[in-house]
Amino acid sequence: METPTQTSAERRDEIAANAHALDQRIETACTAAGRARGEVTVVAVTKTFPWTDVAHLAALGFRDMGENRDQDAAPKIARCRAEGLVGLRWHFVGQLQTNKVGRVAAYADVVHSVDRPRLVGALERAAAAHHRAMTCLVQVDLEDGAYGETPTPGAPNRGGAAPADVADLAARIDASEHLDLGGVMAVAPREGDPATAFARLAEVSAALRSTYPLAVLISAGMSVDLDAAVAAGATHLRVGTALLGSRPPLG
Ligand SMILES: *Cc1c(COP(=O)(O)O)cnc(C)c1O
Numbered sequence: 001m002e003t004p005t006q007t008s009a010e011r012r013d014e015i016a017a018n019a020h021a022l023d024q025r026i027e028t029a030c031t032a033a034g035r036a037r038g039e040v041t042v043v044a045v046t047k048t049f050p051w052t053d054v055a056h057l058a059a060l061g062f063r064d065m066g067e068n069r070d071q072d073a074a075p076k077i078a079r080c081r082a083e084g085l086v087g088l089r090w091h092f093v094g095q096l097q098t099n100k101v102g103r104v105a106a107y108a109d110v111v112h113s114v115d116r117p118r119l120v121g122a123l124e125r126a127a128a129a130h131h132r133a134m135t136c137l138v139q140v141d142l143e144d145g146a147y148g149e150t151p152t153p154g155a156p157n158r159g160g161a162a163p164a165d166v167a168d169l170a171a172r173i174d175a176s177e178h179l180d181l182g183g184v185m186a187v188a189p190r191e192g193d194p195a196t197a198f199a200r201l202a203e204v205s206a207a208l209r210s211t212y213p214l215a216v217l218i219s220a221g222m223s224v225d226l227d228a229a230v231a232a233g234a235t236h237l238r239v240g241t242a243l244l245g246s247r248p249p250l251g
Pocket of ligand 1: 239
């Protein structure tokens with residue numbers, strides 16, 4: 001966050017330096033994985049940060065921006081549009097309540113967190129009402145419990161459908177006129193090796209693609225584990241802290 005003593009130019013330089021370091025990190029991970037850098041898109045997660053940071057990111061060439069709470073996202077995106085920041089693709093990456101879908105459908109181009117049938121119905125109705133199309137990713141729960149293994153006691157639920165429910169959700173999205181099935185998304189469990197979790201996600205993605213060959217997106221990896229995500233085939237990295245610094249607490 002721009003501190004009271006930091007000028008806009010200083011903030012711009014800070015984000016540019018972070019973006020450069022991030023790019024090197026992704027480049028290194030791609031090289032190690034034998035992948036082309038162009039296969040990986042960074043979604044800059046701007047949640048809690050001001051619209052001016054979106055402007056700095058856009059000036060650096062970032063086109064994909066991520067938000068996780070409608071209360072924060074809606075006014076910020078409206079401000080960005082009013083300031084002439086157009087041509088951006090907005091990704092909704094947070095857990096989504098059904099009663100917020102109508103608002104989110106006004107601006108989201110991609111929804112990463114589709115994890116239950118009711119949400120698909122609500123998204124389809126909202127997209128139709130706004131005369132828009134949205135890309136939907138099925139969020140997959142990678143906690144051990146979702147695999148019939150003993151769950152880690154007290155592990156927080158970070159959202160997501162059990163792998164066994166992915167096919168049904170995908171079919172519902174695919175059958176929805178205003179929704180495109182983009183692929184899958186996951187947040188690595190807090191415990192355990194992210195590489196194991198992302199390998200599971202890659203398997204879920206492969207199974208999905210055998211039915212829906214166009215559903216190629218794999219949204220995986222955040223600031224702490226993006227290297228493991230690239231190694232496991234992620235196409236979209238959701239990066240906040242590594243670009244913008246530590247977040248002010250959510251109000
Ligand atoms: C906030 C958030 C991110 C970004 O996390 P960082 O650790 O700041 O990179 C990614 N994905 C989701 C779902 C988020 O809510």
